[in-house]
Amino acid sequence: MRSFEYLAPSSLNELLEVMGDRAPNFKLLAGGTDLLVDLKHGPSGPKLVMDLGAVPELKGIEETPLGLRIGAMVTHSQIQQSALIAEHAPAMMAAAATIGAVQTRNMGTIGGNLVTCVPSLDSGPVLVALDAQVTVAGVHGRRVLAITEFFVGPRQTALAPDELLVDILIPTAMLGRATAFRKFGLRKGQALALVNAAASIAVDNDRIVEARIALGAVAPTVIRATDGERVITGRSTDDVGALREAAAVAVTETRPIDDFRASAAYRRELVAVGTYRVLEEALALATRS
Amino acid sequence: MHQVEMMVNGQVRRAEVPAETTLLSVLRETWGLTGSKLGCDVGDCGACTVLVDGLSVNACLLLAVQVDGQEVLTIEGMGGFDYLHPIQAAFERLSSIQCGFCAPGIVISAKALIDKNPHPTEQEIREALAGNLCRCTGYTKIIEGIAEACRAPAITDGISVTESGHV
Amino acid sequence: MSEKPTKEKTADLGDLLAEPRVGQLPAVTRGPIPVVQALTVGANQQTPAVGQRVTRLDIRTHVTGSTRYIDDLAFPxxxxxxxxxxxxxxxxxxxxxxxxxxxxxxxxxxxxxxxxxxxxxxxxxxxxxxxxxxxxxxxxxxxxxxxxxxxxxxxxxxxxxxxxxxxxPALFDPLEAIRPDAPKIHRDNNVYASKVIIRGDVEKGFAESDQIFERRYRTQMIEHxxxxxxxxxxxxxxxxxxxxxxxxxxxxxxxxxxxxxxxxxxxxxxxxxxxxxxxxxxxxxxxxxxxxxxxxxxxxxxxxxxxxxxxxxxxSTTRHPIIMDYKTGVADDGHLIARSVRLVLDGGAYASWSETTVGKAAILAAGPYRIPNVHVEGHAVYTNKTVTGAMRGFGAPQVAFAYESQMDEIANTLGMDPLAIRLLNGFSEGSISHTGQVLQAVALEETLLTAAKRSGWMEEGT
The missing domain is CATH 3.90.1170.50 (Aldehyde oxidase/xanthine dehydrogenase, a/b hammerhead)
Known part of the structure; x- marks a missing residue:
């Protein structure tokens, strides 16, 4: 690895100050599972690496008046083991379990995962299905964005060069919302998603009153399939055909690519199957409760 | 240069390293603990797996400075030639390992699993090893070995081998 | 025919060694090569060691992480x-x-x-x-x-x-590389190692066949x-x-x-x-x-x-991708009558172990089946790709994929059980291989039946 300066600020303010001074000539080190690979094998190294491991404001999972707050530095393993997540947003556990392997989940963080903003991002779809918001901070202040606004393009987020992701909020209204997640990879462990899908459903009086469908790896960013959502909104919970219809419509909202992992045609098939399955599972959860 | 100090296999180790030094390289090159291997250098193969504060991690993807002040367990802390950890003993009985290059990481990953879950199912063992690649064996005997180790009294009593090898 | 084959063989080897290709190798002298007796059937039977659990001699240092590989060594x-x-x-x-x-x-x-x-x-x-x-x-x-x-x-x-x-100009397709007008990667021919195996008369065999099956099979490059x-x-x-x-x-x-x-x-x-x-x-x-x-x-x-x-x-080297053209003539009852195979091995930029690989692939290309008429030719071809060389089986896995795929296709078309067509044609004790070797201790039928039972293809006890 090429040499660089290393700092480990112990507070968010200290971190933001340095970021303000040094932007854009630094890299932030969260779990390191992507950054270290870049530092070793990437074309050119940064002058400064700032370790976020000692910044307390980026840690922790807690209930707040606005909803469930998840610090950007929370690891995938911590999500898998969190009682609060299990209670309020268990689909996040299902998504976390599909990321990398044990070692990468022990190191990798949800914030780091979102910031990479790759289309196949495994933590993205559930957060979109749960209408999550993110807080970003810079030396000039804080902003709150919808998760869908945070994702701008492949490897491109709404972060300015002197901003960082502080935390993720699942709004109170979405806590406990029936949500399901599926990932299709070439194998189970350590696989990038060919397609991943999440859905959340709210039911009232045997009708689907709100549905969110989120799809990954089939467009430049994680997307919401809003046309598919409209198909099932208002339909009866007994209307099994509605889920198939919604899945078929969701396929038309994707723009999958051909690559060495899968063809676009195969990805479209997976979208149809995956969307149907997450809707079916979310509906089952919604009607059970 | 950065001063780092960590408890490695129960022993305090110190070093002065440039920031870009990985945990793996300080273990192997500074402290001579060559049991952890460099296989892929990108966190895929798991040959460098060690425990940091009880969690299994890829030592090739951690900077030594990140681990300052923490506890590290490497394969060298898992029993030696004359005293095997039950996982190692089971691997030996079943000839679970062939070329041996993946073994240190696999033993550490298996320990991380058993510490939390002394009676894993086969599926749980497979999931725990997803980050440890082996090109020789096809994993069958490794999985059987871990399952067998979990039936050993030392594990079922919740006792594991310490750094010195004594239970 | 020589009256003293052993002595003649020694002389051949002596000539070879008299002109060592290695720069300053000392000359080597050797006594006569002992004549190796063909193994008897009894000698090939399973030893009691098969199926026994043995402890590997090197495993204790492996599991304790104390085995020293090259990268674990350092010198002042x-x-x-x-x-x-x-x-x-x-x-x-x-x-x-x-x-x-x-x-x-x-x-x-x-x-x-x-x-x-x-x-x-x-x-x-x-x-x-x-x-x-x-x-x-x-x-x-x-x-x-x-x-x-x-x-x-x-x-x-x-x-x-x-x-x-x-x-x-670079070549990435071995089929392009064998064309006469292709740019040359070394010297004057991109085909650098060939093996031909002929048995019977394959054209006559095709003429006598009821049905002909033809298919091209391909395998990919594999890194170890x-x-x-x-x-x-x-x-x-x-x-x-x-x-x-x-x-x-x-x-x-x-x-x-x-x-x-x-x-x-x-x-x-x-x-x-x-x-x-x-x-x-x-x-x-x-x-x-x-x-x-x-x-x-x-x-x-x-x-x-x-x-x-x-x-x-x-x-490093990789496994050869092979383009395998198979043509097989069969009788309506499922007997194989003739098989021709053309193998084009993507040899990459340098020869490495291709000569061995093309040989082994060709020897095994017709499969473990009794076929009276066989024509196999294999060619290793230079391309501007990663070097291909030795890998487990030296070409055997590639051809096995091809001939077993074709056996399934033949069985399917003839309406036969895939197991039955293999049992009908498979080598048995004393069969003569495609290269003329009399085979001993052939356990193909037993192996197929055991696999069929254990996999559930056939019921146990049948």
Missing amino acids: GMLHVKILRSTQAHARILSIDTTAARAMPGVVATLTGDEIPENSFGSSYQDQPVLAVDRVRHQGDGLVAIAAETEQQASDALAAVKVTYEPL VPMEPFAAIALWEPDGQLHVYSSNGRITLGRADLARTLQMPMNRIRVTATFIGGNFGGKNEIRTEPILALLAKKTRQPVKATFNREDEFIA
Whole structure:
């Protein structure tokens, strides 16, 4: 690895100050599972690496008046083991379990995962299905964005060069919302998603009153399939055909690519199957409760 | 240069390293603990797996400075030639390992699993090893070995081998 | 026919050894080669060892992490070597300038191919340069080796080497490479190793067949991906002996190749092999050893090179992709009457173990089936791709994929059980192989039936 300066600020303010001074000539080190690979094998190294491991404001999972707050530095393993997540947003556990392997989940963080903003991002779809918001901070202040606004393009987020992701909020209204997640990879462990899908459903009086469908790896960013959502909104919970219809419509909202992992045609098939399955599972959860 | 100090296999180790030094390289090159291997250098193969504060991690993807002040367990802390950890003993009985290059990481990953879950199912063992690649064996005997180790009294009593090898 | 075959054979071997291809190898004299008796059926029966659980002798150091592989070794003052590789698939090298690289921090020495006494190696044909000098034939050919105090310094210095190329047309498809008008990668023919096996009259066999099945099968390139990347260390002992530590699985061949490339007597070379972290055929040749020997000599320090994963993928060998054209004539009752096979092996940029691979693929290409008329031809062809060489089975897995796929297709068309067509045609005791060998201890039928029962294809007890 090429040499660089290393700092480990112990507070968010200290971190933001340095970021303000040094932007854009630094890299932030969260779990390191992507950054270290870049530092070793990437074309050119940064002058400064700032370790976020000692910044307390980026840690922790807690209930707040606005909803469930998840610090950007929370690891995938911590999500898998969190009682609060299990209670309020268990689909996040299902998504976390599909990321990398044990070692990468022990190191990798949800914030780091979102910031990479790759289309196949495994933590993205559930957060979109749960209408999550993110807080970003810079030396000039804080902003709150919808998760869908945070994702701008492949490897491109709404972060300015002197901003960082502080935390993720699942709004109170979405806590406990029936949500399901599926990932299709070439194998189970350590696989990038060919397609991943999440859905959340709210039911009232045997009708689907709100549905969110989120799809990954089939467009430049994680997307919401809003046309598919409209198909099932208002339909009866007994209307099994509605889920198939919604899945078929969701396929038309994707723009999958051909690559060495899968063809676009195969990805479209997976979208149809995956969307149907997450809707079916979310509906089952919604009607059970 | 950065001063780092960590408890490695129960022993305090110190070093002065440039920031870009990985945990793996300080273990192997500074402290001579060559049991952890460099296989892929990108966190895929798991040959460098060690425990940091009880969690299994890829030592090739951690900077030594990140681990300052923490506890590290490497394969060298898992029993030696004359005293095997039950996982190692089971691997030996079943000839679970062939070329041996993946073994240190696999033993550490298996320990991380058993510490939390002394009676894993086969599926749980497979999931725990997803980050440890082996090109020789096809994993069958490794999985059987871990399952067998979990039936050993030392594990079922919740006792594991310490750094010195004594239970 | 000779009356004294044993003696004649000795004479043949003697002629071969009288003109050693290896530079300064001492002449070898040997007594007559003992006549090996054919094994009896009894001798081939399973020994009691089969099925027994044995403890591997080396496993205790493996499971305790105390086995020492090459990269676990270090010597005082040891330097680290990195190799600059071609960015071109096929190009003439116009110039290599190492001036700036030599001035980089930590750099102690550089080495280019023109400094290597005999800059070629290879197990069958010595067509591969240790470091390319005038031409690169695939992305992965080494050009310059740099010894520096740290690996990072050596890597950084690689970026300071200036290479200018004149691109040449590159071939990536072996079927294009065998066309007469294709650009030539070495000398005047891209086909560099062939094997032909003929038995009976295949055209007559097709004429007598009720049905003909034809299909092209292809397999892909496969990298061994040993867990341990290739590593070697070279140092010169005080008495002038070269000592090389290498994760090379064939140290005797490695020693001969070192003697040849360095043009020094083999008895001055010691190669130490320690444990190898996975070979699978990918560590059966020298890779960096002559480079390290020369850099150790230049710097008077021990030098080490450990491949990173990218080196392992592009600068080691891989399994041959094979394009396999199968034509099989069968009778309506399922008997195989004739089979012709053409194998085109993508040999990559250099021969490596292709000659062995084409041979083994051809010998096994018709499958373990009694077929009176067989014509197999296999050709290894140069392309501008990663070198293909030895890998578990030397071509056998590729042809097995093809002939077993075709057996299924034939069974399907004839409405036969896939197991039945194999039992009908399979080799049995005393069958004659396609190369004329009388086969003994043939357990094909027993194996098929056992597999069919254990897999649930057939019910137990039938």
